[in-house]
Amino acid sequence: ILEYPAYPPTPTVPARPDTAPARLQGSPLADARFDSPDALAAWQVVDFDFVLDESRAVWGIEDGRLEQQNTAAANSPSIQETAALTGDPAWADYTVQVSFYDLTNGTAGLVARYAGDDPQTADYYRFRILKNQYEATPKQVLEKVVDGVATPLVELKSPGFEPRQWHTLSLSVAGSRITVTLNGQVVAEADDPAPLAAGRAGVYTRA
Numbered sequence: 001i002l003e004y005p006a007y008p009p010t011p012t013v014p015a016r017p018d019t020a021p022a023r024l025q026g027s028p029l030a031d032a033r034f035d036s037p038d039a040l041a042a043w044q045v046v047d048f049d050f051v052l053d054e055s056r057a058v059w060g061i062e063d064g065r066l067e068q069q070n071t072a073a074a075n076s077p078s079i080q081e082t083a084a085l086t087g088d089p090a091w092a093d094y095t096v097q098v099s100f101y102d103l104t105n106g107t108a109g110l111v112a113r114y115a116g117d118d119p120q121t122a123d124y125y126r127f128r129i130l131k132n133q134y135e136a137t138p139k140q141v142l143e144k145v146v147d148g149v150a151t152p153l154v155e156l157k158s159p160g161f162e163p164r165q166w167h168t169l170s171l172s173v174a175g176s177r178i179t180v181t182l183n184g185q186v187v188a189e190a191d192d193p194a195p196l197a198a199g200r201a202g203v204y205t206r207a
Contacts, residue, residue, distance in 0.1 A: 133160075
């Protein structure tokens, strides 16, 4: 008879700090609120990898937050990439900004100018960052994805982010200029000579 050790309970996510994300210039195109499960209707969940239906990434709303909740039927963690998308395909120059708190995923990111029906052949800009505890590098990547194929625009070996802390991340697209800030500091900038024209915004992680 095997007796499994007692695992500590999953820690609860603390309230977001009183310090609000930076105010952005111009009128907001959208202001996401997650006060009820109905708010999820404004978001489309996509899997960037080919997966069977029972392995699709699941996103939900928990305690007023948008939350990535592993995969479908088995409710298992996975290394597959996933995003929750919102907005208008006609959005062109804008900033998408979130406060995020990582419990177990170890990867966070944002998507801008997402265009396409099939996530495996879509076009978009993506910034992704790993937690510091991962040995893998680069820790930060700003990339352009065309027909599902990613080309790095900026790669940074370090730093990553500290898990189980609140962080504010933003991704701005203005013409050919792409800028990323983490906790108010610019961490990546690039000029794309053949910029993507327009598309929706999203939140990225692994399942």
